[in-house]
Amino acid sequence: MKLKLIIAAVAVSTLVLGWILFDSEEPLKEQSKDGVQSFQLSNGMKVLVIENHRAPVVVSQIWYKVGASYEHDGITGVSHVLEHMMFKGTKKHPAGEFSDIVAANGGEENAFTGQDYTAYFQKIANDRLELCLEMEADRMRNTIFEEKEFLKEIEVVKEERRLRTDDKPTALTYERFNAVAYTNSPYRRPIVGWMEDLDTLTVDDAREWYETWYAPNNATLVVAGDVDANDVYRLAKQYFGQLSASVIPELKPRHEAKQYGTQRLTVELPAKIPYLIMGYKVPVMTPESVNGEAEWELYALEVLAGVLDGGNSARFSKNLVRGQEIATSASAGYNMSSRHETLFTLSAIPNDGVEIDVLEFALREEVSMIQSQLPDDEELERVKAQVVAAQVYQQDSTFYQAMKVGMLDTIGLPWQMKDDYVAKILSVTALQVQQVANKYLIDESLTVAVLNPLPIENGDKETMPAGVNHGQ
Amino acid sequence: MVNKMSKALLFNKRVLAFLSLVMVSSVSFATPTIQTWQTANGVKVLFVPANEIPMLDVRVVFDAGSARDNGLSGLAVLTNGLLSEGAAGKSSQEIAEIFESVGAQIEYDAGRDMAVVGVRSLTESRYLSTAVKGLTEVLTQPDFPQDAFQRELNRMKVSVKARQQSPSALASEAFDKAVFGEHPYAFPVSGTKSSLEKMTLSDVQEFYNKYYVASNATVAIVGNVERWQAEEIVKAVVSSLPVGQKVTDLPQVKPLTAAKKIVIDYPSAQTHIFVGQTGVKRGDEDYFSLYVANHPFGGSGFASRLVEVIREDKGLAYSVYSYFTPLREIGLFTMGMQTKTEQTQQALSLLDQELRKYVDNGPDEEELADSLSNITGGFPLKIDGNSKLLGYISMIGFYDMPIDYLDNFLDNVKAIDVNKVNDALTRRVHPDKMVTVIVGKQ
Numbered sequence: 001m002k003l004k005l006i007i008a009a010v011a012v013s014t015l016v017l018g019w020i021l022f023d024s025e026e027p028l029k030e031q032s033k034d035g036v037q038s039f040q041l042s043n044g045m046k047v048l049v050i051e052n053h054r055a056p057v058v059v060s061q062i063w064y065k066v067g068a069s070y071e072h073d074g075i076t077g078v079s080h081v082l083e084h085m086m087f088k089g090t091k092k093h094p095a096g097e098f099s100d101i102v103a104a105n106g107g108e109e110n111a112f113t114g115q116d117y118t119a120y121f122q123k124i125a126n127d128r129l130e131l132c133l134e135m136e137a138d139r140m141r142n143t144i145f146e147e148k149e150f151l152k153e154i155e156v157v158k159e160e161r162r163l164r165t166d167d168k169p170t171a172l173t174y175e176r177f178n179a180v181a182y183t184n185s186p187y188r189r190p191i192v193g194w195m196e197d198l199d200t201l202t203v204d205d206a207r208e209w210y211e212t213w214y215a216p217n218n219a220t221l222v223v224a225g226d227v228d229a230n231d232v233y234r235l236a237k238q239y240f241g242q243l244s245a246s247v248i249p250e251l252k253p254r255h256e257a258k259q260y261g262t263q264r265l266t267v268e269l270p271a272k273i274p275y276l277i278m279g280y281k282v283p284v285m286t287p288e289s290v291n292g293e294a295e296w297e298l299y300a301l302e303v304l305a306g307v308l309d310g311g312n313s314a315r316f317s318k319n320l321v322r323g324q325e326i327a328t329s330a331s332a333g334y335n336m337s338s339r340h341e342t343l344f345t346l347s348a349i350p351n352d353g354v355e356i357d358v359l360e361f362a363l364r365e366e367v368s369m370i371q372s373q374l375p376d377d378e379e380l381e382r383v384k385a386q387v388v389a390a391q392v393y394q395q396d397s398t399f400y401q402a403m404k405v406g407m408l409d410t411i412g413l414p415w416q417m418k419d420d421y422v423a424k425i426l427s428v429t430a431l432q433v434q435q436v437a438n439k440y441l442i443d444e445s446l447t448v449a450v451l452n453p454l455p456i457e458n459g460d461k462e463t464m465p466a467g468v469n470h471g472q
Numbered sequence: 473m474v475n476k477m478s479k480a481l482l483f484n485k486r487v488l489a490f491l492s493l494v495m496v497s498s499v500s501f502a503t504p505t506i507q508t509w510q511t512a513n514g515v516k517v518l519f520v521p522a523n524e525i526p527m528l529d530v531r532v533v534f535d536a537g538s539a540r541d542n543g544l545s546g547l548a549v550l551t552n553g554l555l556s557e558g559a560a561g562k563s564s565q566e567i568a569e570i571f572e573s574v575g576a577q578i579e580y581d582a583g584r585d586m587a588v589v590g591v592r593s594l595t596e597s598r599y600l601s602t603a604v605k606g607l608t609e610v611l612t613q614p615d616f617p618q619d620a621f622q623r624e625l626n627r628m629k630v631s632v633k634a635r636q637q638s639p640s641a642l643a644s645e646a647f648d649k650a651v652f653g654e655h656p657y658a659f660p661v662s663g664t665k666s667s668l669e670k671m672t673l674s675d676v677q678e679f680y681n682k683y684y685v686a687s688n689a690t691v692a693i694v695g696n697v698e699r700w701q702a703e704e705i706v707k708a709v710v711s712s713l714p715v716g717q718k719v720t721d722l723p724q725v726k727p728l729t730a731a732k733k734i735v736i737d738y739p740s741a742q743t744h745i746f747v748g749q750t751g752v753k754r755g756d757e758d759y760f761s762l763y764v765a766n767h768p769f770g771g772s773g774f775a776s777r778l779v780e781v782i783r784e785d786k787g788l789a790y791s792v793y794s795y796f797t798p799l800r801e802i803g804l805f806t807m808g809m810q811t812k813t814e815q816t817q818q819a820l821s822l823l824d825q826e827l828r829k830y831v832d833n834g835p836d837e838e839e840l841a842d843s844l845s846n847i848t849g850g851f852p853l854k855i856d857g858n859s860k861l862l863g864y865i866s867m868i869g870f871y872d873m874p875i876d877y878l879d880n881f882l883d884n885v886k887a888i889d890v891n892k893v894n895d896a897l898t899r900r901v902h903p904d905k906m907v908t909v910i911v912g913k914q
Contacts, residue, residue: 054524055856087774096784099774104842106849123853152787160790162741163810169637270739272633312556312578313568321627322564328627352630382572389575389594395525396857456637457739 036405036415037229039236043245044217047236048405048415050224052398058225059402060132061121062140063410066213068193069115069186069339070251077193078201078209080113081157085206086120087111088149090142095149098135105131115187116339117410123399126226130235133221137239140214150203158199161192169271169451177277177449180265185256185340215246220409224402256281256341263447271453274356278363279343281445285336287412298336299424300432301344301440306383307375307433308332308346308366313382315366316348326354326362339411343447344440356450370437374430387425503878504855506865507699513686515710518865518875519693519702522858528600528695529862530705531590532611533870535719536683537583538661539800544671546628546663550621551679552582555589557620560609564620567610576603578610584657585800586870587683595696604705612712614680621673629668635660640810643744643911646734650907651750651804655725685716690869694862725750725802728905736911743816743912744808747823749905751796751805754871761896762796764888767843768835769826770794770807775842781826782809788819800871805901813913820908828903834894848882 039047067079089095102109107124109132122132165171175190182188193201221240223232259281282301289295309316309332316330330348346367350359394400405415507519538548556578557564571578571591576599579590589611593603635641645660652658659667691706728749752762770778770793782792789809797803807827811819835843855861855878868877 055852057852057856096774096780100842103772103775103846104849106846106851106853108850108853125849125852152784155787156783156790159742159788159811162812163790167639167740167742270637272637273630311568311572313565313572317568318565322623325623325626328630349630349634351626352633378569378573382569385573385575387575389577389599392525392527392594393577393592396527396859398856453637 038415039229039233041216041237041241043241043243045236045240045243046220046409047233048220048222048409049227049229049232050222050398050401050405051227051229052224052401053226054398056126056226057123057398058126058129058223058227059121059123059399060129060136061119061222061402061406062136063117063119063220063222063406064214065117065218065248065410065412066209067114067116067118068189068191070213071186071189073189074197075193075201075205075209076189076197077157077161077191078197078205079118080192081154081198081201082206082209083111083113083118083120084153084157085145085150085210086139086143088146088153089144090138091144092138092142093135095144098139101131101135107132113191115191117407119406119410121399121402129223129227129232133235133239136221137243140216140219140240141243143210143214145203145207145210147203150206154198154201157192158195161195161198165190165192166195169267169269169453170275172269173267173275173449173451174277176265176267177279177447180263180449181279181281181343181447183257183259184254186254187256187338187340187342212246212249215248216240216243217245218248220406222402222406222409224398254340259445259447262443265447265449266452267449268452268454270456271451272456274350274453275347275451276350276356276359276363277345277347277449278360279345279447280441281341282334282344282440284338284340284342285413285417287414290414290417296424296428296432297436297439300428300436301334302336303380303383303425303428304370304433304437305332305334305344306386307370307379310383310386314379315369319366320348320362324362326351326359330363337408337411337413356452360448367437367441370434371441374434377430380428380430380433384426384428388422391422504861506868506875506878507702508869508875509703511686511691511706511710513711513713513715515686515689515691515706515713516869517691517693517702517706518869519699520861520865521697521699521702522694522861523696525858526595526696527592527858528595528697528705529590529592529693529858530604530607530709531579531588531692531862531866532607532710533690533692533866534587534589534684535585535688535800535870536587536679537585538659539584539656539722540679540683540719541656541659541667543667544675545659545667546661547667547671547675547679548582548587549662550624550628550671551676551684552580552587552589553624554616554620554676555580555610555614557624558615558617560613561615562609563617567606570602570606574599574602576606578607583661584803586866588866590692600705604708608709608712611684611709616673616676616680618673621676625668625671628663629665631662632660632665632668635662639738639740639742639744639911642736642738643746643909646736646911647746647748647806647907647909648804650732650734650909651728651748652725655723655801657725657799657801657803682716683719684713686710686713687716687718689713690866692862692866692869694858694865722801725753728902728907731905731908733908734910735914736909737914738911740912741812742810743813743819743910744810745816745819745823746806746808746909747820747827747906748794748804748806749902749907750802752798752900753802754798754800755873756798756802758896758900759798760884760888761892762900764840764843764847764885765835765893765897766794766796766805767847768839769830772843772846775846777826777830778807778809778823782819782822786818786822788815788822816910816912820910824903824906827901827906831897831901831903834890834897837890840888840890840893844885844888847885851882 037049105128107122109122111120179188320327320330327348334344346363408415504520509517541547576593581588591603591607593600649658693702770776778792782788788811792809794807
């Protein structure tokens with residue numbers, strides 16, 4: 001179960017407003033509108049609790065402010081490799097024991113790495129929270145890095161890269177698209193890392209990364225479920241409170257450099273169907289932009305993505321999948337919650353026989369249309385209705401609730417933002433949607449990637465029966 | 473901006489394997505009470521009130537999965553997908569606008585056994601009534617317009633091509649075919665190039681008329697409504713379905729009589745490996761023994777032997793697992809993994825060795841005790857939301873499981889001991905008659 005997931009690109013709609021300033025007095029407690037209770041330990045660790053008494057279960061997540069975007073060339077993938085090594089045990093709880101104890105208590109556990117964070121979690125009966133916190137606190141400071149274990153685990157990670165990226169034509173195209181779209185932003189590097197970097201990564205690299213970033217003052221504990229917030233605070237203090245703080249390095253800014261004109265790439269590899277991705281550089285929410293004058297732009301970009309691809313009635317389905325019937329699928333994506341400038345992406349798979357430049361032209365036509373004509377009220381209302389409803393449906397997942405606040409906090413945004421998300425979306429006007437389309441969806445900041453399929457040699461069962469051997 | 477979560481989180485195969493087992497797992501503390509009744513036209517309804525969130529899920533399940541394709545592989549999926557592409561005189565676009573204007577999410581899906589049509593809606597009455605009316609129309613008055621038929625058929629043809637660029641999909645198709653032989657479960661749910669070329673609109677209409685009938689339907693409903701409201705909603709959705717004919721039984725799945733090995737040359741960095749055979753069906757007398765047996769072997773992630781040996785000890789794979797897929801008739805027992813080309817033989821030998829060792833000796837007492845405590849202790853996690861409950865009651869209703877299935881699940885699990893596991897393994901798992909599929913560079 002300890003599956004070590006990668007979050008490739010986080011497109012979770014979250015976003016909130018309002019600042020809370022923490023000072024080191026404890027317990028400092030703040031409560032947001034939908035019930036997040038916040039504490040801070042004297043070593044700087046944050047504790048966020050969401051009480052939800054639907055079922056006698058609890059989700060515990062520990063979020064570290066480190067991920068692929070913290071890395072530099074030559075050690076790409078180290079955050080994710082470290083995530084794997086975190087399951088290799090401590091002196092107190094040797095390799096496998098954490099997982100075994102969680103499993104024997106009926107729990108589930110896992111971890112995931114993104115560009116801007118690394119997180120570990122357990123889901124378990126609410127009376128077993130303490131054992132999770134004890135073990136999580138232990139491995140924050142006491143994980144053992146043995147070369148023998150590392151050498152095996154790095155092979156597992158390479159298999160993971162082959163599985164998720166190298167043998168998946170669209171995933172490989174997406175990886176190379178990012179590598180071209182971003183010039184100096186750390187987002188140009190894959191979370192899983194380049195294969196050569198994985199080949200040359202050492203146990204010392206992983207240990208050094210751990211010692212640099214894994215500290216209570218660089219972590220946030222989020223607990224959601226059938227618990228009492230004050231009990232959680234007490235347990236957190238008991239197990240994490242004794243850990244000493246570290247001096248956390250300050251990252252260089254690495255703001256994406258200005259782009260001068262459209263960038264294009266072609267990825268040619270054995271495949272069957274073409275694929276198109278287009279990405280425009282767009283801003284994201286920063287601590288400074290929260291509640292600021294230009295904040296509306298980010299919500300307008302989210303609504304813009306909804307107008308294009310917010311459901312089966314949205315424009316891409318209406319005009320490209322139906323209508324012209326030139327795409328078998330088409331999507332638009334934007335997520336305002338990340339640490340660095342990101343991409344507003346359009347992607348599509350052409351229908352059989354449709355040339356890829358015809359598809360690109362059609363996607364660009366959709367962009368021009370919204371730039372020249374205001375979206376009508378009804379389509380805007382549909383986008384907004386879906387956002388309102390989704391906010392309700394999301395309550396069905398305690399895990400998701402915890403994830404929203406953990407992610408916001410870890411990327412440096414006030415988690416209270418989430419309370420105002422719906423209201424801010426509802427206040428976006430048709431004119432604002434058009435304005436952001438005109439301001440940001442421009443050729444100057446565009447990157448276009450095309451997957452151009454080559455024949456799959458020996459791989460086609462229908463045309464190459466010689467490659468198939470039935471029977472033994 | 474909504475529904476992007478699924479794109480963002482990449483769950484690996486082993487997680488999915490585990491989740492599929494979770495579907496049939498447990499109960500111990502306060503099991504939710506399932507209310508059940510029949511509509512006037514004979515549809516069985518299962519209802520769980522859940523009042524914490526102002527939302528409702530209504531799901532209608534038909535015995536109209538690909539097992540009913542009758543030689544036209546992909547027909548069940550196409551028929552199911554076309555329901556919302558034109559109904560009651562409204563176009564695809566109009567239907568989508570109706571649902572989305574109230575934030576409702578239509579759900580449709582077809583697998584081997586089940587075809588599902590449903591909706592998730594807010595319970596505020598002006599929204600809910602729109603969503604229920606929309607669901608009723610797509611379910612009972614589909615128009616199957618010719619242009620939509622052609623368009624969706626073309627999209628399915630592209631998806632067939634997409635599977636041909638996936639070594640894992642190629643392996644999975646070859647595996648199904650080798651294990652199930654001539655049985656309807658042998659064929660790809662989403663169709664093949666040749667079956668899609670043969671398909672006509674009247675095939676779709678006939679399939680719908682025959683299988684989307686009251687005698688063949690079950691309704692699962694979970695959410696924030698009173699019993700009388702649930703009854704009204706279900707009545708509105710299904711009362712105009714014709715009674716129709718109950719489907720006939722599927723043919724039995726025949727056990728394999730000899731080992732088979734299928735090798736497909738494919739230029740991938742990894743070799744994708746499936747090893748397995750026929751498994752177990754819903755309601756099978758060995759169901760609980762085999763479910764528990766699989767848990768310590770390859771069904772419990774890092775607590776499992778396969779992960780311990782193949783991933784942790786040898787670093788051969790990222791994902792390695794085993795699971796049973798219980799269906800109406802006997803489904804698959806699958807062991808799966810991927811490893812770089814050079815390690816293929818080593819991986820295959822280890823897989824075979826672990827399987828033989830396990831079938832010969834079974835789990836040790838402690839291993840089994842750990843598995844039982846994981847399954848029983850983890851029960852509250854399996855039913856802690858509306859979506860999860862909806863999944864359970866759909867399964868219980870569709871497969872005619874006892875209504876107290878959840879209440880008794882833990883007792884059924886706890887009744888399994890080492891002897892029962894060993895007995896079931898010996899009778900049901902045959903290491904000398906395994907299908908082995910290998911897709912990769914040869």
